[in-house]
Amino acid sequence: MPTHDVLVIGAGLAGQRAALAAAEQGVSVGILSKVHPVRSHSNAAQGGINAALNPGDSWESHAFDTVKGSDYLGDQDAISIMCEEAPEEILHLEHLGVTFHRNEEGKLGTRAFGGASAARTYYVADITGQAIMHVLYEQLMKHSEQVSRYEEWFCSALALDEAGECCGVVTRNVADGSMQLFTAKAVILACGGNGQVWQPTTNALICTGDGIAMAYRAGAKLMDMEMIQYHPTTLAKKGFLITEGARGEGAHLLNAKGDRFMERYAPNKMELASRDVVSRAEQTEIDEGRGFPDGTVALDVTVVPKKRVHEALREIVLVGKDFAGVDITREPIRIKPGNHYTMGGVKTDVDGRTEVPGLYAAGEVACVSVHGGNRLGANSLLDTLIFGRRSGADAAARAKRVDAARPSAGVLEAEQASADAILARQKGSGRRVSEIKAELGATMDKHVAVFRNEGGIQEALETVRRLKEEAASAYVDDKGSVFNQDLLAAIELGYMLDNAECTCVAALERRESRGAQYRTDFPERNDAEWLKHIDLQRGDDGPELSYSEVTITQWEPEERKY
Amino acid sequence: MAEYTLKVRRYQPESGEGAFWEEFKVDLDPSLSVLDGILQAKDREDGSLAVRCSCRAAICGSCGMKVNGQSGLGCKTQIGHAHEQANRRNGGGEPIVVEPMGNMPVLKDLIVDMESTHWEKIRRVTPWLLPHGEPPEREYVVEPESMIDVTQSMACIQCGACVSSCLSMEADPEFIGPAALAKAYRFVGDPRDAESVERLHDLAHDPHGIYDCTHCFSCIDACPKGVAPMDQIMRLRRRASEAGIDDDPNNGHNHSQAFVKMIEKKGTNDEALLIQESYAPGLKGKLKPSKGAIEGLVKSLPTVLRAIRTGKARSLSKLIPGVHPKLPGGAQEEVKAIYAHAEEHREEFNIYIRGEEDVEPEPDETATEETTA
Numbered sequence: 001m002p003t004h005d006v007l008v009i010g011a012g013l014a015g016q017r018a019a020l021a022a023a024e025q026g027v028s029v030g031i032l033s034k035v036h037p038v039r040s041h042s043n044a045a046q047g048g049i050n051a052a053l054n055p056g057d058s059w060e061s062h063a064f065d066t067v068k069g070s071d072y073l074g075d076q077d078a079i080s081i082m083c084e085e086a087p088e089e090i091l092h093l094e095h096l097g098v099t100f101h102r103n104e105e106g107k108l109g110t111r112a113f114g115g116a117s118a119a120r121t122y123y124v125a126d127i128t129g130q131a132i133m134h135v136l137y138e139q140l141m142k143h144s145e146q147v148s149r150y151e152e153w154f155c156s157a158l159a160l161d162e163a164g165e166c167c168g169v170v171t172r173n174v175a176d177g178s179m180q181l182f183t184a185k186a187v188i189l190a191c192g193g194n195g196q197v198w199q200p201t202t203n204a205l206i207c208t209g210d211g212i213a214m215a216y217r218a219g220a221k222l223m224d225m226e227m228i229q230y231h232p233t234t235l236a237k238k239g240f241l242i243t244e245g246a247r248g249e250g251a252h253l254l255n256a257k258g259d260r261f262m263e264r265y266a267p268n269k270m271e272l273a274s275r276d277v278v279s280r281a282e283q284t285e286i287d288e289g290r291g292f293p294d295g296t297v298a299l300d301v302t303v304v305p306k307k308r309v310h311e312a313l314r315e316i317v318l319v320g321k322d323f324a325g326v327d328i329t330r331e332p333i334r335i336k337p338g339n340h341y342t343m344g345g346v347k348t349d350v351d352g353r354t355e356v357p358g359l360y361a362a363g364e365v366a367c368v369s370v371h372g373g374n375r376l377g378a379n380s381l382l383d384t385l386i387f388g389r390r391s392g393a394d395a396a397a398r399a400k401r402v403d404a405a406r407p408s409a410g411v412l413e414a415e416q417a418s419a420d421a422i423l424a425r426q427k428g429s430g431r432r433v434s435e436i437k438a439e440l441g442a443t444m445d446k447h448v449a450v451f452r453n454e455g456g457i458q459e460a461l462e463t464v465r466r467l468k469e470e471a472a473s474a475y476v477d478d479k480g481s482v483f484n485q486d487l488l489a490a491i492e493l494g495y496m497l498d499n500a501e502c503t504c505v506a507a508l509e510r511r512e513s514r515g516a517q518y519r520t521d522f523p524e525r526n527d528a529e530w531l532k533h534i535d536l537q538r539g540d541d542g543p544e545l546s547y548s549e550v551t552i553t554q555w556e557p558e559e560r561k562y
Numbered sequence: 563m564a565e566y567t568l569k570v571r572r573y574q575p576e577s578g579e580g581a582f583w584e585e586f587k588v589d590l591d592p593s594l595s596v597l598d599g600i601l602q603a604k605d606r607e608d609g610s611l612a613v614r615c616s617c618r619a620a621i622c623g624s625c626g627m628k629v630n631g632q633s634g635l636g637c638k639t640q641i642g643h644a645h646e647q648a649n650r651r652n653g654g655g656e657p658i659v660v661e662p663m664g665n666m667p668v669l670k671d672l673i674v675d676m677e678s679t680h681w682e683k684i685r686r687v688t689p690w691l692l693p694h695g696e697p698p699e700r701e702y703v704v705e706p707e708s709m710i711d712v713t714q715s716m717a718c719i720q721c722g723a724c725v726s727s728c729l730s731m732e733a734d735p736e737f738i739g740p741a742a743l744a745k746a747y748r749f750v751g752d753p754r755d756a757e758s759v760e761r762l763h764d765l766a767h768d769p770h771g772i773y774d775c776t777h778c779f780s781c782i783d784a785c786p787k788g789v790a791p792m793d794q795i796m797r798l799r800r801r802a803s804e805a806g807i808d809d810d811p812n813n814g815h816n817h818s819q820a821f822v823k824m825i826e827k828k829g830t831n832d833e834a835l836l837i838q839e840s841y842a843p844g845l846k847g848k849l850k851p852s853k854g855a856i857e858g859l860v861k862s863l864p865t866v867l868r869a870i871r872t873g874k875a876r877s878l879s880k881l882i883p884g885v886h887p888k889l890p891g892g893a894q895e896e897v898k899a900i901y902a903h904a905e906e907h908r909e910e911f912n913i914y915i916r917g918e919e920d921v922e923p924e925p926d927e928t929a930t931e932e933t934t935a
Binding site: 035036038039040041043044091094095096097099100101102103104105106107108109124125127130131134135138139141142151175204205206237238240241310311314315318319322323324325432433434435476477478479480481482483484485486489 | 574575576591593594604605606608609610612613614615616617618619620621622623624638640669670673676677684685689690691693697700701702703704705706709710712713716717718719720748749752754755787788914
């Protein structure tokens with residue numbers, strides 16, 4: 001039974017940052033991930049990371065842009081902390097070795113990004129997430145004495161003690177199938193979002209909402225689960241991401257007639273309005289017949305100087321070439337809005353503490369809430385690092401304070417039995433896991449996407465509940481122990497269905513349009529009734545609803561125009 | 563939609579059987595990837611078919627594998643292309659051959675043990691920044707070009723395709739290898755690192771280090787991200803050379819110097835002199851050969867004889883020194899002009915500066931540059 005003071009689940013940016021911050025406090029740290037850490041999805045963040053570090057810029061301006069971007073659903077105390085601490089974090093990363101882009105003076109250089117009133121996005125070409133994550137992994141290798149790495153260990157449940165405090169996690173070593181209970185005085189969930197609930201999605205296959213579901217099952221509250229970001233520029237077929245950095249560098253959006261249609265939706269910010277606004281504009285063009293026959297509009301990167309494309313947008317040149325057969329330096333590429341980011345998640349305070357004592361959450365799995373109804377581009381990396389660090393530090397402080405973990409008896413045995421039960425299902429007993437997953441993805445993309453209405457969401461919810469029943473008998477082919485990915489997919493399917501159910505319930509409840517939640521049956525924002533968070537907690541018959549206040553410090557809600 | 567056959571090399575460790583081949587029929591758009599094909603087989607037919615994968619978009623580096631013998635990422639190899647390639651090689655109706663990566667032990671089907679090979683080698687190069695003193699209050703101020711220079715090796719996603727394809731590693735499993743050496747350049751080339759010279763000494767003096775690469779270009783072909791690991795190894799060699807490190811145990815530095823000088827002088831490789839020049843350069847070296855030079859020359863004899871026997875070097879009669887043919891006409895002067903030009907325009911090829919297949923500027927671009935200039 002491996003024991004650590006602090007256990008981090010997930011090893012993307014939030015998890016690695018949390019582990020390093022906890023280790024700095026001198027406690028023993030373990031970090032677990034179902035994939036090798038550098039395979040984590042933080043890799044995919046291309047564009048950059050925001051911070052008000054330039055002379056003349058201010059954290060207040062960054063915070064206001066974030067509040068406005070969130071459609072006033074973000075908590076302003078948390079946003080202030082994030083924006084105030086951002087510059088120091090960028091400098092810390094630079095000192096660790098991140099190869100940030102430099103200006104002509106050799107100092108940190110910035111690029112423009114959506115929804116921002118100043119160019120404050122720091123970047124490494126268009127591999128910013130990858131570059132930062134690999135540098136943090138370098139630090140994990142450097143500090144291997146303080147931080148134990150468990151690479152390719154899958155988590156199936158959180159362990160609680162008799163008092164209901166979180167004190168560990170049940171894991172499965174993917175390489176050999178052995179199951180173990182890891183104990184800790186504090187557990188930090190840092191295992192990302194739930195994009196795989198939708199098909200297509202920009203998200204990796206590993207983004208199955210594991211942490212959100214495990215926390216929910218352990219009794220933690222979820223918040224803002226209806227807020228799912230559709231990114232304006234994704235490839236039609238497979239949903240791959242084209243960075244917002246492309247528009248930051250000056251690329252245009254064109255409909256099939258060749259019109260720069262953003263003129264009609266956001267005359268001031270044009271292509272750099274916030275993502276929910278741009279995605280809705282595109283979807284409207286497509287729905288009203290001004291898109292291309294394959295349900296897309298075009299992104300024209302040819303207007304960006306070639307030298308700049310090679311220096312700053314090389315990754316998407318490769319994406320265009322390899323996955324769409326298009327040379328973006330020579331012709332426009334077809335794109336459409338696609339599932340991208342989970343704004344909601346496990347409800348936490350500004351130190352990552354959830355409603356379950358001992359359980360923390362940071363990064364996309366969490367909802368602090370700094371993104372509210374819509375996340376600004378280049379704020380997600382920042383979120384992972386700031387709240388990863390704060391969670392790590394607070395978890396370490398807790399570990400110094402509390403007694404050794406004493407998990408309730410039987411938690412490991414129960415999980416083992418549940419895995420064995422999945423393996424024991426007879427062939428022909430039910431549908432294949434992959435079929436259920438495909439139906440879930442298509443349903444959610446149809447009904448809980450850019451435009452939503454009561455009938456559609458209700459239909460999605462009913463489908464999800466039927467799929468839950470079907471998932472209980474889904475058959476797996478692989479009966480072995482070594483790298484049994486089939487079994488893990490069955491467990492992940494359960495996680496995804498819990499996520500989907502919560503999103504549908506919250507989307508149905510919020511009878512207004514705010515940020516990413518656009519209800520065609522309630523097209524206006526309604527501050528009088530809905531300027532509040534929707535919280536969900538597991539009940540006997542599914543998620544139970546409650547509400548919490550949005551923290552407003554200095555920015556009163558006003559109409560949002562770009 | 564089109565039908566393809568994937569012939570997958572499988573290994574199920576719990577079966578007690580050895581590796582075996584299995585064919586899967588899949589049905590998908592030719593623009594989709596070999597990984598998509600494998601996942602379709604896994605989803606529809608056999609969930610026990612094991613493959614690491616996550617992003618599907620050549621970012622995470624999970625799905626390193628060999629397709630038709632070529633190392634790369636399954637997700638970045640279009641299945642239509644792979645099909646055409648298989649047919650070209652074998653003359654029609656042939657399946658796409660999918661195998662686990664090379665140079666790493668296979669754990670199950672397409673999953674290999676990267677930890678004991680790839681990652682062990684990465685850890686070998688002290689893979690973290692080693693600055694001296696306290697960090698500055700703000701950022702380190704560095705040449706903008708230096709950051710772009712190391713960003714090429716920063717683009718590595720640790721997929722292992724280069725390791726899988728490395729011929730030197732096949733011959734010498736202890737070779738530090740293309741991925742780890744590219745990682746090393748990321749620090750050596752970083753002006754914030756204060757121990758670049760120590761790193762270079764370490765990598766040059768390790769007999770399995772920078773001079774263990776044989777210049778075969780396999781890693782450049784295999785790399786899905788344009789990192790060009792061999793180019794990074796060559797940068798390490800140049801930096802080591804500039805740092806005055808000329809006493810490596812593989813005699814690599816002197817060997818390359820001998821090459822450079824010989825071509826400048828004669829235009830082509832004079833095999834009769836190459837090894838002598840590597841160990842005992844110039845008249846001085848031959849009149850007063852060092853003990854190491856004699857030892858090195860004697861040790862090279864079996865290699866020379868083997869090369870003659872297998873036809874890799876010219877026959878013994880043609881290896882008599884002094885009869886090496888000169889280049890025709892003024893060609894030797896042109897070679898010298900190329901040397902002078904290269905010396906004057908020392909530029910590293912970097913995809914973040916000029917783009918991968920786009921080195922030639924567009925005619926209109928040249929025009930614009932001239933007007934601005």
